[in-house]
Every structure is written in structure tokens, then in C-alpha cells.
Amino acid sequence: MKVQCLSLNYAPEEIGIAVYSTGFAQEMSARGHDVSVLCAHPYYPQWHLRPGWPKYGYRTIQAGEGGPKVVHCPLYVPKVPTAKTRMLHYASFAMTAFPRMISDALRGRPDVVFVVAPSLVSAVTAWVAARLTGAKLWLHIQDFEVEAAFATGAIAPESRLGRAARAFEAWMMRKFDVISSISGPMLDKLRKNGIPEEKIFEFRNWANLKKVKVIEGVSPMRAELGIETDYVAYYSGNVAAKQGLEIIPEAARLLAERDDLTFVICGEGPFLETLKQKAEGLKNIRFYPLQPFEKLSDALGMADVHLLPQIAGVAELVLPSKLTNMLASGRPVVATAYPETALAQEVEGAGLVTEPGNAIAFAEAIEALLDDPEQRLAYGRMARTRALENWDMSAILDRLETRMTHLAVRRVSVEDV
Known part of the structure; x- marks a missing residue:
């Protein structure tokens, strides 16, 4: 199975979403799947580009023999993340990821395009890649970014920007074949937003059970x-x-x-x-x-x-x-x-x-x-x-691999018709 992954955050970032996007890509590669990744240059959580990374250029890394091919894309990183600067931040990644994702998709012909949100803005890039190649589309929601922006006061729900963000989110979600999230209540929110049950899948984050041991006594x-x-x-x-x-x-x-x-x-x-x-x-x-x-x-x-x-x-x-x-x-x-x-x-x-x-x-x-x-x-x-x-990684990814393989088979079946 060929999987093309689009995730804003990825290694060498060591916390947050990057941990799980990296773990997903590396584990799927280890299981014999052909995985490629488009992500941003590392900037999180410091909110500044890490030393040694190009401000404007791309960087491609092959993560070991048989590992995923990872393309890091340049992007705008605001010194002070606000609603408006975050939008520019997300949009800049979508723009720089677009040409590389499309060209890689046309060459590699993925079976599944896997998108991690945030940011949903970049999902347009994935949708175009899937339409051009016939790949199935999978959206994985780590955060409901639009409603989180409302909850924190970054965007007013009834403002012009708030209404546009909600409309875009609803429009974009309808384009996906599968939408996953990380907990039962977050899946319930998908149901409330009108996502059909057959498209919903629970893909939990996991604990690093090999790395994190219980310390007895004083650390x-x-x-x-x-x-x-x-x-x-x-x-x-x-x-x-x-x-x-x-x-x-x-x-x-x-x-x-x-x-x-x-x-x-x-x-x-x-x-x-x-x-x-x-x-x-x-x-x-x-x-x-x-x-x-x-x-x-x-x-x-x-x-x-x-x-x-x-x-x-x-x-x-x-x-x-x-x-x-x-x-x-x-x-x-x-x-x-x-x-x-x-x-x-x-x-x-x-x-x-x-x-x-x-x-x-x-x-x-x-x-x-x-x-x-x-x-x-x-x-x-x-x-x-x-x-x-x-929260065991192997068990969680076993379930995901099974569902994703079935999705890839559906893609192949449609192409054979």
C-alpha cells in the first residue's frame, strides 16, 4: 500500500502532534508500506525556525533504509501567534506543500492520502492530489481547530471570518472518505456535524510504553x-x-x-x-x-x-x-x-x-x-x-492498518471497473 501523509508537524519536533505523525509514518513503513511525508520545517513549540534549517528552501530526508521519505517545506512562522498570523502560517504551509505534494502524487500514485489536522487549510492540497491520482482521502483530526479558535476567543463565531471558517471546515470534511479522531467525544462531535457513521474511525494517540517506565522511588x-x-x-x-x-x-x-x-x-x-x-x-x-x-x-x-x-x-x-x-x-x-x-x-x-x-x-x-x-x-x-x-501503539496501529488497507482495496477496485 502506498500512503502519502500531509502533516504540518513532524520530527525532529518532539512533542505534540509531531510525535504521532512521525510514529504513524515510521511504523507503517516498518510494516512494509510505501510511505511519503510532507511536513513543515521544525518550529514548534518555540514558534521560531530551528537553527540550521533553510528559511526558504525545501529539505528531503530519507529516514533510513525502507523508512519514509520526508519532505520538509518552508513556511511563515509568526513570532506572536494570533488568529490572523496563524492563518498566514497555515496558508504558507499549504502553498509551499502544494507543488511538491502534487508532483510526488503524480509520480508515486498513492493509494491513500492521509491528512493530519490542524491544519485543515492544507487539506485542499491533499484533495487535489487525490482527485488527480484517484487516491482515497483520510482526514485525521487531532484538534477541532475552528471551534478551538472560537473557544479561546481568537475568532468570534459570528464574525465574517468565523462564518467563513465554519463553512470551509464543513465543505472540506465532505470531501474525505474516512475521518478519524482521537477520542469518543470527539467522534461524537463528528456525528453531530453530520459525518456519516461509515466514514468515522477512532484512531487514538498512544503512550510510549517502551520508553516510559514507572520510576520506583525518587527520579x-x-x-x-x-x-x-x-x-x-x-x-x-x-x-x-x-x-x-x-x-x-x-x-x-x-x-x-x-x-x-x-x-x-x-x-x-x-x-x-x-x-x-x-x-x-x-x-x-x-x-x-x-x-x-x-x-x-x-x-x-x-x-x-x-x-x-x-x-x-x-x-x-x-x-x-x-x-x-x-x-x-x-x-x-x-x-x-x-x-x-x-x-x-x-x-x-x-x-x-x-x-x-x-x-x-x-x-x-x-x-x-x-x-x-x-x-x-x-x-x-x-x-x-x-x-x-x-494506549498501546501496536494495537492502535493494527486497527488503523486494517481499515486503511480496506480503503486502498476499494481504490484499486474502482480503478479496475
């Missing part, structure tokens, strides 16, 4: 970072507005009298400086860069409690990719979400969920877990069990 990462308190409440990942991360320094302020607790934030992103300003004067919160991937297990194991805030309205539109490895680390999670959301459902039994934006409830949940070691350990065991049962 060596604490000594590396100079943390001496008994407990650590830990957040790692992208630092952006949609996470509602300001609740962390608010909770740290509420728990400032505890001399046994350090809040640790390892991350980069456009909201980082604002978050540091909100933490001014607090001695119980520390900021560090993202830790190297080879230290992933030690970094996650440093936590007594993982922190996963989301703002109201966004938690039902996304399922944060970092959750999978949090669960795999065997540590409980304190998240902010409403009960019916995918995030709340995944955390239930493996941690505590509080109301978005309620710093008092968030702080009380953290403190309750720290002061109840038996419950904390029970939640941690359930977290690891859930990762093993629901």
Missing part, C-alpha cells in the same frame, strides 16, 4: 534540576493560551505555605513569559526548558502529581497528546475539564478532575493527593494499567 531528574522538596507537581509541554496554564501559578500561590511542594513547568511556547510574570514572587514554582527525549521517563517519573489544565470550551475539542505518557508514567493526573469531555473520561479513576478556571478546586485536588499516599498510589497504578490497555 534522578530531581537531583539534576536541584529540587529538594518531598513532592513535585509537574507540567511539561507546549506553553500556550489554550491550556489555561495560568491556573498553575494561582494554585502555587494558594499552596505557598507548604514547604514540601515544588511546582515544576518544563516547556516552551508563546505564553511562557506571561506565565512567568504570573508566578513572580513565588518560591515554590520553577521553570525549565523541555527535557531531552532520552530523559522522558525520568522527567515524567519526577512527578508525584501531573498537572493538565485546559480552559472551558477547549477540553471538549481536544484530548491533549501529553496525557498518554502521563498515564504511562504511573503517576496520577489532576486535570481541569467538565465531566462529559474526553479528558475527564480518560482521567477518571487515574486522578482528579476539577472545574476549568477554578484555582481553589485545582489546588485542593493537588493537596488531597499529596496528603493521601494510598489514594495517590492507587490512581497511579490505574493510570499505568489504562495506558497498557488503551
Whole structure:
């Protein structure tokens, strides 16, 4: 089977969507499929082009013998991502990916074109490639980007831009043969948007179960970072507005009298400086860069409690990719979400969920877990069990490979008619 993948984010980025797009392409190649990838030059989560990458040129990488061929495309990266600059950012990738994707598709004749959203703008490129070659179209939704923009206030729903974005999203989704997403509630949203059941498929993110081990005792990462308190409440990942991360320094302020607790934030992103300003004067919160991937297990194991805030309205539109490895680390999670959301459902039994934006409830949940070691350990065991049962990469990709192979067979059957 020949698969052409279009994903804005890809390795060498090490967090977020890139982890799963890279894992998908590499694993499908390892299973004997012919996979090619078009992606952007690495910029996330720093929101600036990484050193050594060309500002205007393309870069092609063959990922080992039999691995996917990866074409990195230039794009505009805004210093401050806003609604308008993000649109330019997405549009620039769509424009630079277009000629390479079309030429590669005409030469390679893919059976399936696989598109990862965000960004849906670039899906037009994939649609044209599929129409020219007869390939089947698969859309994989990591985030409902239009509604997330509404929820964060980046775009007003009834504005001209908001109406145009919603209309484009609906029009584009109708073009796909299969649309997948990462959780039950997100699949329900597809149903509510009128997507037929036969087109819907659950393709979950996965935990890195080989890399993330349960650390028994004290993680060596604490000594590396100079943390001496008994407990650590830990957040790692992208630092952006949609996470509602300001609740962390608010909770740290509420728990400032505890001399046994350090809040640790390892991350980069456009909201980082604002978050540091909100933490001014607090001695119980520390900021560090993202830790190297080879230290992933030690970094996650440093936590007594993982922190996963989301703002109201966004938690039902996304399922944060970092959750999978949090669960795999065997540590409980304190998240902010409403009960019916995918995030709340995944955390239930493996941690505590509080109301978005309620710093008092968030702080009380953290403190309750720290002061109840038996419950904390029970939640941690359930977290690891859930990762093993629901987030295993091989099992998830087995299901996807089966569905995608059937889709490719349908393409061949149509061509033979």
C-alpha cells in the first residue's frame, strides 16, 4: 500500500502532534508500506525556525533504509501567534506543500492520502492530489481547530471570518472518505456535524510504553534540576493560551505555605513569559526548558502529581497528546475539564478532575493527593494499567492498518471497473 501523509508537524519536533505523525509514518513503513511525508520545517513549540534549517528552501530526508521519505517545506512562522498570523502560517504551509505534494502524487500514485489536522487549510492540497491520482482521502483530526479558535476567543463565531471558517471546515470534511479522531467525544462531535457513521474511525494517540517506565522511588531528574522538596507537581509541554496554564501559578500561590511542594513547568511556547510574570514572587514554582527525549521517563517519573489544565470550551475539542505518557508514567493526573469531555473520561479513576478556571478546586485536588499516599498510589497504578490497555501503539496501529488497507482495496477496485 502506498500512503502519502500531509502533516504540518513532524520530527525532529518532539512533542505534540509531531510525535504521532512521525510514529504513524515510521511504523507503517516498518510494516512494509510505501510511505511519503510532507511536513513543515521544525518550529514548534518555540514558534521560531530551528537553527540550521533553510528559511526558504525545501529539505528531503530519507529516514533510513525502507523508512519514509520526508519532505520538509518552508513556511511563515509568526513570532506572536494570533488568529490572523496563524492563518498566514497555515496558508504558507499549504502553498509551499502544494507543488511538491502534487508532483510526488503524480509520480508515486498513492493509494491513500492521509491528512493530519490542524491544519485543515492544507487539506485542499491533499484533495487535489487525490482527485488527480484517484487516491482515497483520510482526514485525521487531532484538534477541532475552528471551534478551538472560537473557544479561546481568537475568532468570534459570528464574525465574517468565523462564518467563513465554519463553512470551509464543513465543505472540506465532505470531501474525505474516512475521518478519524482521537477520542469518543470527539467522534461524537463528528456525528453531530453530520459525518456519516461509515466514514468515522477512532484512531487514538498512544503512550510510549517502551520508553516510559514507572520510576520506583525518587527520579534522578530531581537531583539534576536541584529540587529538594518531598513532592513535585509537574507540567511539561507546549506553553500556550489554550491550556489555561495560568491556573498553575494561582494554585502555587494558594499552596505557598507548604514547604514540601515544588511546582515544576518544563516547556516552551508563546505564553511562557506571561506565565512567568504570573508566578513572580513565588518560591515554590520553577521553570525549565523541555527535557531531552532520552530523559522522558525520568522527567515524567519526577512527578508525584501531573498537572493538565485546559480552559472551558477547549477540553471538549481536544484530548491533549501529553496525557498518554502521563498515564504511562504511573503517576496520577489532576486535570481541569467538565465531566462529559474526553479528558475527564480518560482521567477518571487515574486522578482528579476539577472545574476549568477554578484555582481553589485545582489546588485542593493537588493537596488531597499529596496528603493521601494510598489514594495517590492507587490512581497511579490505574493510570499505568489504562495506558497498557488503551494506549498501546501496536494495537492502535493494527486497527488503523486494517481499515486503511480496506480503503486502498476499494481504490484499486474502482480503478479496475
